[in-house]
Amino acid sequence: MTESTPQRDWSSEFDIDPNVVFLNHAAFGPVTNRGRRAIESYMARWGQFAEGPDVDQESFAMLEQARSDFAAMIDGDDRRVAYLSNTTLGLNTVLWGMNLERGERLLIPEVEFPAIVYVAQQIARERELQLDVLPCPDGHFTPEDLETALQQTTAALVFSWVQYFNGYRYDLQTIADMCHRHGCFTMVDATQGVGAVPMSARESGIDALACGAQKWLFGQPGSGFLYIAPDPIRRVQPLYAGWLGVDWSYRFHDLRRWDRPPYEDGRQWEVGTYPYCALRFAQTGLELLRECGLPDIWRRIQGLHRQLQTGLDGTQYRALTFPEQHASGIITIDGPRIDELQTTLAAQKIFTSLREGTVRVSPHFYNTEHDIDRLITAIHEFNRS
Numbered sequence: 001m002t003e004s005t006p007q008r009d010w011s012s013e014f015d016i017d018p019n020v021v022f023l024n025h026a027a028f029g030p031v032t033n034r035g036r037r038a039i040e041s042y043m044a045r046w047g048q049f050a051e052g053p054d055v056d057q058e059s060f061a062m063l064e065q066a067r068s069d070f071a072a073m074i075d076g077d078d079r080r081v082a083y084l085s086n087t088t089l090g091l092n093t094v095l096w097g098m099n100l101e102r103g104e105r106l107l108i109p110e111v112e113f114p115a116i117v118y119v120a121q122q123i124a125r126e127r128e129l130q131l132d133v134l135p136c137p138d139g140h141f142t143p144e145d146l147e148t149a150l151q152q153t154t155a156a157l158v159f160s161w162v163q164y165f166n167g168y169r170y171d172l173q174t175i176a177d178m179c180h181r182h183g184c185f186t187m188v189d190a191t192q193g194v195g196a197v198p199m200s201a202r203e204s205g206i207d208a209l210a211c212g213a214q215k216w217l218f219g220q221p222g223s224g225f226l227y228i229a230p231d232p233i234r235r236v237q238p239l240y241a242g243w244l245g246v247d248w249s250y251r252f253h254d255l256r257r258w259d260r261p262p263y264e265d266g267r268q269w270e271v272g273t274y275p276y277c278a279l280r281f282a283q284t285g286l287e288l289l290r291e292c293g294l295p296d297i298w299r300r301i302q303g304l305h306r307q308l309q310t311g312l313d314g315t316q317y318r319a320l321t322f323p324e325q326h327a328s329g330i331i332t333i334d335g336p337r338i339d340e341l342q343t344t345l346a347a348q349k350i351f352t353s354l355r356e357g358t359v360r361v362s363p364h365f366y367n368t369e370h371d372i373d374r375l376i377t378a379i380h381e382f383n384r385s
Contacts, residue, residue, distance in 0.1 A: 026362035090210025167330030196329030218285030311376035
């Protein structure tokens with residue numbers, strides 16, 4: 001057993017085929033049983049007009065809980081959390097809301113997930129901004145690289161907390177401190193980190209964070225969260241308005257009012273009616289993670305990574321790792337015939353991802369030593385073939 005393994009048997013939370021080893025949480029998470037039950041209950045009430053509490057009131061209560069749970073995940077102020085449909089919308093909300101002016105400079109790493117790249121390219125074209133890239137010769141930038149880049153006045157640095165293809169995790173506090181000394185806003189895509197690695201948005205000092213819920217948070221596509229610090233280095237203005245962005249006190253019997261005050265908290269960045277099914281999945285996923293506890297989750301994942309790393313001894317394959325302060329829930333495998341290896345694993349119902357010439361492995365807290373043993377055994381067999 002790995003150290004600090006959560007005592008509870010979590011297998012009842014999932015309905016995964018026992019022949020399947022799912023090690024692909026950096027792509028998406030499995031459906032949880034509690035999420036499925038929440039959706040079924042909601043649909044039954046919605047479709048059958050069942051008597052009971054108003055469906056919207058229940059949804060709003062779940063939304064408040066989801067905001068609070070997500071804030072706890074990142075150690076941030078829950079009054080600064082907005083529920084959004086995905087990370088890309090969060091990135092757009094912040095970058096367009098900063099009201100960047102012609103000639104201002106955006107900075108992104110030269111290796112980044114497309115969600116950041118395409119948003120940055122579009123706003124740079126439309127606002128006639130200068131878009132520059134940070135060199136990442138080792139698959140990530142260093143503080144020295146950043147310090148050099150910041151010698152030129154920069155409006156915002158936009159980057160992923162954890163790199164999607166190699167699992168490198170940046171020290172957010174170091175980066176935020178460095179950026180703020182130069183008057184630079186820090187916008188973070190945290191999708192590949194939150195739910196696997198503990199973090200503190202408060203202590204790090206980052207200005208804003210966007211996170212999808214469909215990966216490590218056990219949500220479903222169409223759900224995510226935005227966090228904007230209480231005192232960011234630059235104001236982020238809501239660009240859109242919606243009828244649920246003003247305060248009705250959750251009472252909808254008198255809607256012929258045009259004088260409702262807008263919310264002053266994270267709800268000001270939310271627009272229109274919510275995707276209630278996706279919301280329910282997101283809230284139940286956060287609930288599950290809260291019960292397990294992020295410190296135990298992180299220790300569990302680290303133990304599974306060590307097991308994999310040791311288990312590859314004697315093969316042509318190696319697990320690519322980083323020092324603990326830069327490690328994440330992602331570990332990658334390098335070696336010959338990588339494409340063929342990943343295909344062979346999938347044929348054995350061991351699900352990983354192929355990313356940038358490596359096999360990406362991303363276990364979560366409920367995965368077992370037996371799961372990693374199956375992966376190791378399959379790689380040894382393939383190595384001998």
